[in-house]
Amino acid sequence: MGAFQSLYIDHMQKFSTSPREMAASVWRNRSLIVAMVKREVVGRYRGSIMGLAWSFFSPLLMLMIYTFVFSVVFKARWGVGGEESKTDFAIILFVGMIVHGLFAECVNRAPALILSNVNYVKKVIFPLEILPWVALGSALFHTAISIAVLLLAQLILNHQLPWTAILFPLVLLPLVFIAMGFAWFLAAFGVFVRDVAQITGMFTTVLLFVSPVFYPISALPPKYQGWLLLNPLAFIIEEGRKVLVLGQLPNIERWVIMTAVGLLIAWAAFAWFQKTRKGFADVL
Template sequence: MQTFSTSPIEMLASLWRYRQLAMQMSKRDAIGRYRGSIMGLAWSFFNPLLMLVIYTIVFSGIFKSRWGVDTNESRADFALLLFVGMIVHGLFAECVNRAPTLILHNVNYVKKVVFPLDIIPWTALAAALFHAAISMLVLLLVQLILRQALPWTVVLLPVVVLPLILGVMGMSWLLASLGVYVRDVGQVTGVFSTVMLFISGVFFPISALPPAYQFWVRINPLAVVIEQCREILIFGRLPNMLTWSILLVAGLLLAWLGFAWFQKTRKGFADVL
């Protein structure tokens, strides 16, 4: 029986080895979402723009919500801060929710011994990153129009989200494998991503919570990444490098563990499917 390497080096080497295939599959995945629609990929721009307008009207206009960071805070400021949280959580939720069915929806690849199944979660992540990047572009354009300037710290965005990307990949490999053997996993991830929406500081600043609850939210990696993204995108502040370093190590460890689990269990995919 064929064995597959679980080395952390192989985790990235496989992606590089099959990078052309991964790019083609990612492109097909991203474009396929809007296949058949009149506006096509243009929806990836207008959807987040529409959501930003809705957030501004509902939360700042109807509910009179405020972030509390500045006495001169406008409705648009609250909407921008909220939108950052929604984008980061959306990236996380899309990958986690899709992961349990990634192999199930690509059964034809499982029968091919030479096909690198481990790159399928990479393609799903790439498609999610594409849509998140479009949403970030909308965010920055609106911020530029409203404030006539952008903080230089926006260039650190790829660095700040790197630990999240690694952690999400680890979860994707793990869930993609579990989804083959336990079909109920997909139901659990839907509930899990919804819970994370409300406990990750998407709708509120962590500092607004009672001190007894702040600790529990701050040990939530997703909440920390969201806070750091707000720091660099909205407030123009540098992220805490010690916190980022801890997240990076945790992300690398989770990615490797998820990859190792996927490689160990993929031998049985064909038998189950």
């Protein structure tokens, strides 16, 4: 009864757009978010023979394919110094894949979050603003599995792990806020403009190649490097490689700036979502 009353109060109150409400909503509905993330993760592999094991083998398979294509066929090298092996290239490449994959999953799913949960809009008193958090939670679960694969590969192949790897969640924090901002905006926009779902797929594919996933920023001509740094994924990928692979500390000054930008993007998108959600039922 208490949980229902809480949802009823949330429904009846005016949809606040304040940064405080953005954080309070997560805390107020934390149990519901965790339960829905668990259901989504398990439901994705329900009925398959291997079940959750696919979350481990899928990134491993993609890593092997990308590594073969770029290091064997195209003979790409990262230029980290010394004798760079194919395994070194694979590990560095994998970090970029992990970061891009997290962002891409959130963005690609966002336009359908409300459309695929019409009952929550029309028939049930439900805090719709948590749906992007559920999508992010599911994406973070698979990201954690991929990181475990990465660290295990490093331990087996290089027989050591950099202590700076424990800082990776901190490096990832700005991306979490940016991904939530995109998710809130696209979830609301996708209700009114159904073509958004087609655009996001192309956008994330282009983003894969204009981010330093398959190459370092230093490989580009100087006149293009500045433009690439405007891509928020570029900072996260480069700093992620520092802490996960190279054993270097992240750039704290740039991290603070990126975190502030991420929070601003998240809050602006949350405000947009809260202001437009009143029209969801009319459109759906």
